[in-house]
Amino acid sequence: MTQAIAQNLPAWLSLSAHGAVVTLTRPTKANSIDVETLNLRNPTVREVRAADRAANGDDEQRELMLFAGLAEVGLKDLEGLKLTDYRRVQTAYSHLVPKTDYSDSMPAWLSLTTDQVLVTLSCPSEINGVTVDKLALRSPTVGDVRAANREVGGDDEQRELVLFAALSGAPVADLEGLKLVDFNRLQAGYFRMDNDDGL
Incomplete structure (x- = not known):
């Protein structure tokens, strides 16, 4: 993660090469335990493809299933999040899997x-x-x-x-x-x- 990216992160989000930690706006139940944060693993190709297959073309279900797997919580736990907190999870995922650079400039990687x-x-x-x-x-x-x-x-x-x-x-x-x-x-x-x- 570059310094520029780190400076642009909201205070409720921290990133590493292995995942993201999302601080929720209020405690919520995850796996029957009160939590104040959700940890999302960086997704693998296998996990994304499995969610694609299991969702049968339903994009919302695909996203829920993928996020539940990455956070190791149940679908009902995610559905119980306040919308603000779910949007934080979506934002965290977008930082974990940024858009790929197809521009003419050569990326450092x-x-x-x-x-x-x-x-x-x-x-x-x-x-x-x-x-x-x-x-x-x-x-x-x-x-x-x-x-x-x-x-x-x-x-x-x-x-x-x-x-x-x-x-x-x-x-x-x-x-x-x-x-x-x-x-x-x-x-x-x-x-x-x-x-x-x-x-």
């Missing part, structure tokens, strides 16, 4: 060559049994893309995971375990590598 993109992760992750803080994707071939398309049969999210696994040498399960912000960085890196012919 990204290094790009004609052969690969190297992404610095927001926090170390385990890939192939080793803790890493950077992950490289080699430049894809037409064959890589076609193989990923064949393997997943039309599931775009799974296709992307399979393709990134092939390009990074990491198992799909390890990529699903990445923090969402780091997977978004991989997507942005791939997008730049795939679309930038003026390196």
